[in-house]
Amino acid sequence: MELLPPKSKGILIGAIYRPPGDNGFVSKLELALSKVDPGSEVFILGDMNIDFGKPDSPLMSSYKGVLDLFSFSQIISKPTRVTSTPISTIDHILTNVGDLIQNSGD
Numbered sequence: 001m002e003l004l005p006p007k008s009k010g011i012l013i014g015a016i017y018r019p020p021g022d023n024g025f026v027s028k029l030e031l032a033l034s035k036v037d038p039g040s041e042v043f044i045l046g047d048m049n050i051d052f053g054k055p056d057s058p059l060m061s062s063y064k065g066v067l068d069l070f071s072f073s074q075i076i077s078k079p080t081r082v083t084s085t086p087i088s089t090i091d092h093i094l095t096n097v098g099d100l101i102q103n104s105g106d
Contacts, residue, residue, distance in 0.1 A: 016046030033070045044094040052089040073098040
C-alpha cells in the first residue's frame with residue numbers, strides 16, 4: 001500500500017508472511033526490495049518465521065545481508081513469541097528510515 005500524505009513523499013507499507021521452511025524467501029525479498037524507489041520511505045511488517053535472536057543461523061545471515069544491501073533495519077528487539085519452550089523474535093518490522101523511529105514497541 002502507498003500512503004500519499006499532502007506535501008510529502010509517499011510511504012510504502014507492506015505485509016509479509018513467510019511460512020516455516022520457505023527456502024526461497026530471501027531471494028524473493030531481495031527481488032521485491034530491488035523494485036522499490038530508493039527515495040521511498042518503506043515499512044514492511046510481517047511474520048517472517050526467522051528468529052532475529054539467533055544471529056548465527058545461515059538463514060539469518062542471508063536475510064541480514066539483504067537488509068544491509070538495501071539499507072533496511074529490523075526495529076523489533078524484544079521477543080514476539082513467548083511460549084513454554086521457545087522464546088523468539090520472529091515478527092519483524094523492516095524499514096529504510098529507522099532513524100525516524102522514536103519507539104518501536106520494544
